[in-house]
Amino acid sequence: MNFHLRLWRQESGSNSGKFENIEAGNIPAECSFLEMLDIVNNRLVASGKEPVAFESDCREGICGTCSLVINGVPQGPGRGAACQVYMRKFKDGDTITVEPFRAGAFPILKDLVVNRSAYERIMRAGGFITEHTGGAPDASAILIPKAVADKAMDAAACIGCGACAAACPNSSAMLFVGAKVTHLNLLPQGKPEAKKRARAMVRAMDDEGFGNCSNYYACEAVCPAGVNASVIARLNRDYILGEISEAVGAID
Amino acid sequence: MKLDAKIPAGPIEQKWTNFKNTAKLINPANKRKFKIIVVGSGLAGSSAAATLAELGYQVDCFCFQDSARRAHSIAAQGGINAAKNYQNDGDSVWRLFYDTIKGGDFRAREANVYRLAEVSRNIIDECVSQGVPFAREYGGELANRSFGGAQVSRTFYARGQTGQQLLLGAYSALSNQIGLGRVTMHEHTEMLDLVLVNGHAKGIVTRNLISGEIQSHAADTVLLCTGGYGNVFYLSTNARGCNVTATWRAYKRGALFANPCYTQIHPTCIPVAGDYQSKLTLMSESLRNDGRVWVPKKKGDNREPQDIPEEDRDYYLERKYPSYGNLAPRDISSRSAKEACDDGRGVGPGGLGVYLDFSDAIKRLGAKTIEERYGNLFEMYENITGESAYERPMRIYPAIHYTMGGLWVDYNLMSNIPGLHVLGEANFSDHGANRLGASALMQGLADGYFVIPYTLGEYLSSQFGGPKITTDLPEFKKTEQEVRERVNRLLSVKGNVPVDEFHRELGLILWNKCGMARSEEGLKQAIVEIKALRERFWKEVSVPGKGADLNQSLERAGRVADFLEFGELLCLDALTREESCGGHFRVEHQTPDGEALRHDDTFASVFAWMFQGEGGAPELVKEPLEYEAVHLATRSYK
Numbered sequence: 098m099n100f101h102l103r104l105w106r107q108e109s110g111s112n113s114g115k116f117e118n119i120e121a122g123n124i125p126a127e128c129s130f131l132e133m134l135d136i137v138n139n140r141l142v143a144s145g146k147e148p149v150a151f152e153s154d155c156r157e158g159i160c161g162t163c164s165l166v167i168n169g170v171p172q173g174p175g176r177g178a179a180c181q182v183y184m185r186k187f188k189d190g191d192t193i194t195v196e197p198f199r200a201g202a203f204p205i206l207k208d209l210v211v212n213r214s215a216y217e218r219i220m221r222a223g224g225f226i227t228e229h230t231g232g233a234p235d236a237s238a239i240l241i242p243k244a245v246a247d248k249a250m251d252a253a254a255c256i257g258c259g260a261c262a263a264a265c266p267n268s269s270a271m272l273f274v275g276a277k278v279t280h281l282n283l284l285p286q287g288k289p290e291a292k293k294r295a296r297a298m299v300r301a302m303d304d305e306g307f308g309n310c311s312n313y314y315a316c317e318a319v320c321p322a323g324v325n326a327s328v329i330a331r332l333n334r335d336y337i338l339g340e341i342s343e344a345v346g347a348i349d
Numbered sequence: 350m351k352l353d354a355k356i357p358a359g360p361i362e363q364k365w366t367n368f369k370n371t372a373k374l375i376n377p378a379n380k381r382k383f384k385i386i387v388v389g390s391g392l393a394g395s396s397a398a399a400t401l402a403e404l405g406y407q408v409d410c411f412c413f414q415d416s417a418r419r420a421h422s423i424a425a426q427g428g429i430n431a432a433k434n435y436q437n438d439g440d441s442v443w444r445l446f447y448d449t450i451k452g453g454d455f456r457a458r459e460a461n462v463y464r465l466a467e468v469s470r471n472i473i474d475e476c477v478s479q480g481v482p483f484a485r486e487y488g489g490e491l492a493n494r495s496f497g498g499a500q501v502s503r504t505f506y507a508r509g510q511t512g513q514q515l516l517l518g519a520y521s522a523l524s525n526q527i528g529l530g531r532v533t534m535h536e537h538t539e540m541l542d543l544v545l546v547n548g549h550a551k552g553i554v555t556r557n558l559i560s561g562e563i564q565s566h567a568a569d570t571v572l573l574c575t576g577g578y579g580n581v582f583y584l585s586t587n588a589r590g591c592n593v594t595a596t597w598r599a600y601k602r603g604a605l606f607a608n609p610c611y612t613q614i615h616p617t618c619i620p621v622a623g624d625y626q627s628k629l630t631l632m633s634e635s636l637r638n639d640g641r642v643w644v645p646k647k648k649g650d651n652r653e654p655q656d657i658p659e660e661d662r663d664y665y666l667e668r669k670y671p672s673y674g675n676l677a678p679r680d681i682s683s684r685s686a687k688e689a690c691d692d693g694r695g696v697g698p699g700g701l702g703v704y705l706d707f708s709d710a711i712k713r714l715g716a717k718t719i720e721e722r723y724g725n726l727f728e729m730y731e732n733i734t735g736e737s738a739y740e741r742p743m744r745i746y747p748a749i750h751y752t753m754g755g756l757w758v759d760y761n762l763m764s765n766i767p768g769l770h771v772l773g774e775a776n777f778s779d780h781g782a783n784r785l786g787a788s789a790l791m792q793g794l795a796d797g798y799f800v801i802p803y804t805l806g807e808y809l810s811s812q813f814g815g816p817k818i819t820t821d822l823p824e825f826k827k828t829e830q831e832v833r834e835r836v837n838r839l840l841s842v843k844g845n846v847p848v849d850e851f852h853r854e855l856g857l858i859l860w861n862k863c864g865m866a867r868s869e870e871g872l873k874q875a876i877v878e879i880k881a882l883r884e885r886f887w888k889e890v891s892v893p894g895k896g897a898d899l900n901q902s903l904e905r906a907g908r909v910a911d912f913l914e915f916g917e918l919l920c921l922d923a924l925t926r927e928e929s930c931g932g933h934f935r936v937e938h939q940t941p942d943g944e945a946l947r948h949d950d951t952f953a954s955v956f957a958w959m960f961q962g963e964g965g966a967p968e969l970v971k972e973p974l975e976y977e978a979v980h981l982a983t984r985s986y987k
Binding site for chain 2 (some may be wrong): 098109116125126127129131132133135136138139141142143144145147148150152153154155156157160161162169175177181183185202206207211212213216217220221222224225226227228229230231232233234235236237239240241242243246247249250253254255257280281284286287
């Protein structure tokens, strides 16, 4: 198959970038989108040119390293991450535009590689249950109804890729934050810190420059892990409880 | 050189308890004075970094990914074993211990495996307390399932994403410690060398993958938690970035590399479709419950599968192993598939595939039942191959999945280099010649949460009052200089062949000659071919761009350069181990009916290799495996 690629090239965060037209000829229909980029890159390298920088790792949709926007859609068409997109889904001769995630809080490092450390800082503010190794009671001591465990798992499936913020017109990270808050706050182990967690993670999110949710649901539409936007409702609820509890002195 | 595994005295059930009762402790005020480097942030690295920071040590943790959460432990699917006996089906620490020793074909160290089985129970408690959403029964109890190599249900799981949830648990504990300022996290930072001061591991040299900056880091001890070397085969179920560089660099600084020939090949993966392919995807082994494996009887029969009549099909597993049939063990299934393909009867592109046919099951049970059981796998298969397994047989082929070999460690998880500790898949210790399913996650977390926090004191307590280690020492400057030279050497070849091509070629050599079946002749050829390929690499490789920049060609070139050296040691180990055991099958050593034939009199020992300088032949050091608690027996597959 043959494709016309419009690839975003940018030397570094301090340079401005532009689209470069690259022909991707003679591409096997069976290969994945990333393997198509591998082929293009190896051709560039063989002629002594610098390949297009893009990140990937597990290539089976679970590590969350992919950060591509394909034809305007973060993580590309179909379900799953960009590594799960296959070339047979395109038509021969298609023009395909490939950009990095676009969000102020994800600055571009080079070409299609972005800096997502903002998500790390949000996690460090409250994305955990405070406990210490060795102090745990027997695992069977805590009974958790299957329905609750399943809901927590639905939210915990988030792969932390950042597509939600990249898709959102407000660059909101609330699907990511909501997924973690929902996962932990639903479980009995997470209850003691539930309000503090929601408050701390929302504040960290604001500090990073992410916007707020205004119900576009673009995040849910692109989420490769299928996280439901209802996690944002829980986040709002627990966040408000956190703010009120702090105002009345119920939590510090 | 004589290896001392430092196994505690006493009966096997008492060794770990005895050890803990007499272990050297570091008091809290002194813990603050010690700095620990943890390389890698998978299950072993994240759990170790978080736990040691909780204890009060100063921790620096490094990963090459952009986040600790992306380490390849995240991709593990099936589950984690623990001897909880919640099912009341007769499980015990002893049974988990015995199953693991037997599954490893009696080539693992008894005392380590017993400890692993013992602490397995604590891991589940720890993970639940962190909020890992394990599968539950309606009443709220934890659910279990059964896995290969066991007659009890002891596997805990979180859908098909157990590795993801366990890693996110460890990552959340790590994030907490980073937020508290007790761990300094270095993402996008790759370890390129180990620094020894007076023969002790006291630091590392890293390259920042964004800026290209090469930098030294000093500490009181170094923990390598850098995973396995499956990517030496190029195509594997590993992530693209998985590499041998950290452990190989440690080997070249004097750490012993143990049993590199013990590699695990998983029988049911989606086959290679062409030269462009970058990785292989696992299809759950459970599919073999309802699928029948076959290839055409005639060589080069390229008719469509539905056009091949019953009498022209060879259901080779059912034919060769009538009692196990399609559920023959992993190593047998993998080897048989390779034999059929080597015989020219493989199917699909390149003839490297066999059919896994569900048509009988669909006839018997209906498509709906099959969809209920395997729908998500069929969907994944169709997404990747564009073929529907409801309409035509799946094509599958074995792929490299895990590596049991790794750096040699003693009972304390310390290598022969004082101060260098090795955890998780990166060490050699617990799985022998074959790993059982759901045991990799168990070992990674056991090492990080419950072993190293106790054993680290043995080394650190000997380090009081020593001179302060800083990166100003000449040892750091010298190692840093050597790293810079190696980077510059890669950039200055200026050939025109992309790194991937060398990697792919290396993978083919190893896969064909040191894969599922190995022979003396093939291994000798492989060593010659790898040497020649390495020479070509250093003349023809193309690494465009600069060192002081985000340069992915350079990252890969460094890793492949190390694989090109390591591959030779892998073949040498396979050549020296003149027996068959677990995942290591030497064609010269098989029973008349084609089963693995061990030679316990000569080979019941760990083979650990010591670097003897560039071009020198590595020296073999043996650690005899003394079995006190179990009797060596032949694994029966029939």
